[in-house]
Amino acid sequence: MPTTSSLRLSRRQILMGAAAALALPALPFSAGPGFASGRTKVTMTLPWVANGSNYFPMMADRLGISEKHGIDLEVARGFGSVAAAQAVANSQFDFGLVFASGTMIAQARGLDLVILATLYYDATMGTAVLANSPITAPKDLEGKKLGTVPTSAESPFFNTFSDKAGIAKEKVELVQVDSKIIERALIDGQVDAITAVGSSSIPVIAAQGVDLRFMLWSKEGVELYAAQIVTRREIYENDKALCQKVVDTTLECFAHSLREPEASLEMFAELVPEVGLTKNGMETARISQGISHLVTLWPEAIENALGYSDLAKMPAMYQSILDLGTIENPQLPPVETLVTNEFIGNVKLSAEEWEKVRENNATYAKFFG
Template sequence: MSAARPPAALTRRRWLQAAGAAGAALAAPAFAQTRPISITLPWVVNGSNYWPMVGKELGFFRKRGIDLTVSRGNGSVAAAQAVANKQFDLGVVFFGGTLVNMARGLPLQALATVGYDSLMGNLVLADSPIRSPKDFEGKRVGTVATSAESPYWAAYAAKTGIDLSKVTRQQLDARLIERALMDRQVDAITAIGSSSIPVLDSLGVKTRFIPWSAAGIELYAAQVIARTETIQADPGLCQAMVDGILESVVYTLKKPEESLEILFKAQPEIALAKGGKENARLSQGLAQATMVAPEAIEHGMGYSSIPKLAGMISLAARAGALRADAKPLVPEDLATNRFAGRIRLSTAEWDAVRRNVAPYAKMVGMA
């Protein structure tokens, strides 16, 4: 849907002042009228992306003059396209989706980074003999050609010395890839850890994750994105949305169990599904493990490292994730820190978060 205009009684100038344009205090006044704003998630609502719903339930957006509608997505690439096409005002999209679409010329930019590791890697069963990169040789590796991580498998292999001519690559349907590993039709799969680990765990299948980030093959994860025209014309809206989302993220970091109860109340089908609660808890913990990063700790929530973005552009180009005719990308165009860094956690708060996410960080090789 197109971005809605503020009601007549709420002028643009009053909106910019009230919504907290750059430099305004973080606390926002109560609003007699609110502005309807829509946001899309990258996929179905789950523990790795539900924080805008938490903020909606707790009034973090309403106090900033926003009546927020949260919708599920159909993958980060499609979600980013939906924002660019004005179906939604903003989006929560994994960096890879934004990168691909910006290389196609779509006018998008990230306003804040929430997750700092997309958790690309290989997933194997707990009893698998695969322990090191060279162990993949002679094995069958399942992958989904259209998945976010698939293009980077070859980059990981090149970086770690895997001879892919000795690896059988098996193309799988996205709906069947975890089942193929579970049934031992393949020896390993390429995966996004926060997606595939909870699926198998909810089925009682124990796995081990081999992270590609250990070899320097990494991308940012969830980011808040908007159209460049929205950023230029409505910085007050962008600031209010970033602040509302990051306040929501911090709440889930500090109160993970209370946050999940909000999710189960808002999406009761999750709690009713077999293994649904544990799936949500696990996907939340894995996503939160990626939020503990120097960028957020040193510069404040939402901050993006421009030098790291440059390296990610180079990695995507080498991996073939970008089309040959892709638009040249400038790191500063991919993300702005204009709206980030206003919300910060104390050292003691970060220490508490680290303790909470330690078991999940261990699951994906981050601890």
């Protein structure tokens, strides 16, 4: 087992970390205009506060996409993917844009959710280090201080990553850090590296002008999909037409962000003005969006259509959740009953458009080596 300790930072450091975390607004919002005559009202929760990686469903009304599909889409912030999945299962929302780990944990706990689409194909769990760090490979973490937030999405997977990467865990000093200052702890040299979700932590660090490198755990075999559209089984079974409308609406909004990234960010800032008012807010959103677009450039989407899930990969992902050993009496029916591609195929990008997405986001690939 790795050794553990807790990190205490000064009040100034905590305030600086909190300021960076507030680069994107932590407030509830609704992008829906309320009931629209002749349209079906639908509620959707995001996994967290609106940011560059998840805001796109908010554009549905502005772009006329929700009206085209006959729905009135109301979008709300979330409080983490596990909580978002539970909120959908408990009928607080009809649909959710939820990271795979949150949905899979909920399904293993017996909550009857169905995954309708996958948008990003790497959860970007990994290890962040400063650009000048001598840590260049996983085993270099031995003898170093590794900051982690125990309740974060990636932290529970560190042992799995260590085993696959051949790291002697007992030689790594795990330092427990508060989520508000995890990036600041790395920037200030309080720790040598941090565990993180790249789409969340890279923008916070990079937007402050700090150079960093990020080592993806997926390269060592710890693979999980990221954002997915989910709903309750009762909706999936009883109103497939509505599922199709919501999937198409969400994917068309996402496709717009892929094709028109800067115009989409400008619309985001109009919908959530606080993004443009906070220091580094727009740059943070831009980097976050770029990383999410980068991890959409997978064969699943390019060779099939936006939203496609590779069902052959799913059993291993579910097993990685079960291997954590944190779920009592897990209840997992056959994977093919938990994930479907039946609503996928209507939203595609051309080969030329995919190449443009690759060009637009090439600068963000530098973070991953």
